[in-house]
Amino acid sequence: MKNSIGILSVLILAVLLLAPVTLLADTATLSVATTATVPQGSSFSVEVNISSVSDLYDFQFDLAFNPAVLQLTNIVEGGFLLTGGSTFFLPGTVDNTLGNATANADTLIGAIPGVSGTGELAEFDFTAVGPGISSLTLSNVILQDSTSSLLDSTTAAGSVTVQGTTTVPEPSTLLLLGVGFLTLAAMAVRSNRRIVLV
């Protein structure tokens, strides 16, 4: 009897311990894989990745960015879905005024199983056009499995910091600035003396 209670307790404990893990594993996460800092004028790529997904057959999402800081030049299919078979990829509609790429979509072809695990869904090529910070946010996410059931998902945003071009003062400029500050300082001292005298 004691043994059976002990085994039961272990089983209950195992279920309790495993349950949260199982629940978490049911929710896929789409994330923008960058918090990079890039110089103004440079071109770079940003990956949109998925993790903890099971039987992914097709997906769709929107990506938003700050158009004053970034301009989107190209969208390329990621390799994750291709591991399951042939695909049909539709890059999103790019609006560099509003700052978004809407309805980026990809689907497997044929009555085949979906893809599980972690990988890259799509790659976005940007040019850094202005200094500042641009968040890269995902929305309107649709994920389906091979039975046409919708999959739950969460999103994680990324951000890119674009550093502006700064001018390094030449030595002669520094010299002139130094002389200017010294003159101002001397004038301030003389002015203070007058106040004290009055």
Add this chain to the structure above:
Amino acid sequence: MPVRKSRKLIRAGTLAVFLASSSPLLRGQTGQPSVAPRFALSARSIDSNQAVEGWPLILQGTFCHPQVYSRSVNVSPLLINSMNGSWSNTVHLVVTDSSGATQSWPIQLVTIPSGPIVLDAINVGRLFWVVAPSNTEAIAPGTYMVQGTLDTTASAGSSGWSGTTNSNIVSLQVAPPLATETSDQQERQYELLAEYDQLVGNDVQALNDINTLLAQQPNSVGGLAWKGTILEQTGQTAGALAAYDQAVATAFAINPDPRAEPPEALLTPQGRLRSKLLSQSGNRGTPAIAIQLLDMGTQAPGVVFFDLKISNVGSGIAANAVIQQFAFNTTAGTGQLTLNNVLTPLPPISVDYLAVNASTTVRIYVNVPSTVTAYSIAEMGEIADIFGTPTPFTETQAVTGSGPLLGDLNGDGSVGCDDLAIVKASFGKKVGQPGFDPRADVNGDGVVNVLDLSIVARQLPAGTTCP
């Protein structure tokens, strides 16, 4: 005179001049009472004092007479004359950072009233300013102060109130974008986006914002109420009432015993909209239902889908139409049809608020044996008028064959890359938009997206590559 004493006198004199020049209480216009309007400023983002980069920021100014809503005092009105055509031009906002440095935020005044305004015991003026989501992204995180000033000294003329009055200072904490959002934060973001889009005059986008929220949180009472508000403001009374009905039902489902806190904010517009619908219909009228077979096709071997168009062909608004039961009758061949309970929402299937001549579409899936070649579908249910009085109905459609192959959008008898190309050409389009091809909306939900694309893709042979 000692130097220290003379300085004190100078300070006192300066203070008196400052008060005389700056306080509107002492500088009332001739013939006007010596009172100043009140100017209250508030902000809305994630809450009243915290904004998030990438979210819209909304600022609201309220202008009123100090004795507004007073019943016991004879209130002398305050006239705020217009400047360059609008009294709103006498108001400006100043933003400073925590060090006191003035900021140049792209704040846009979105409600520009024409002419002057009179503030008295009843009339109150309101102005709204917004900072677009794309512009809040450019604001560095930190603490900022926003203050407004109403300055009529240059525009008062002989009849208007002349003076300057400042609003309260709004302290605003600007935070970086949220890495992850709770469901409450997601609800708040979409409601804020909807309010922003309404303020800038884009009601269609405002409704899209709320529909996006409701797609992710169908039981968002706030989202449903917002939907009702937007639909009411755009003249879609029946749809607005349906949204408020759903909001009320959801609120009561969440809190079945709301005696302590009845949802007055929902019940009031719900009652107003119901009265409006009645007055629009002119008389009680009697709704009547007609159901037609709009489209059909093969979902999978042995499974046929039917799009049923449900129309109100009566003389009054239908508050509700419910299909309670389906019946199938084989008229040629052998075998019995059954409702596919995996794919079809189980009856009762309910449709709320159908105006006269309005219609909506419902898709059902039926298991059809290959030995059946002709059959009929019948729907039995009730249609209720605006007071809820039900009238039973039975509608029947005759069907031959099993319809076209699922995914064969161009009707050439097979599913191929040319069918995927039809979806591609309309991808992202919604019904009513230029470029929307109803053939591409395979699942009939009014938008062409990956759900349609994958239905076609599944029917293609594995390994197919399409351009």
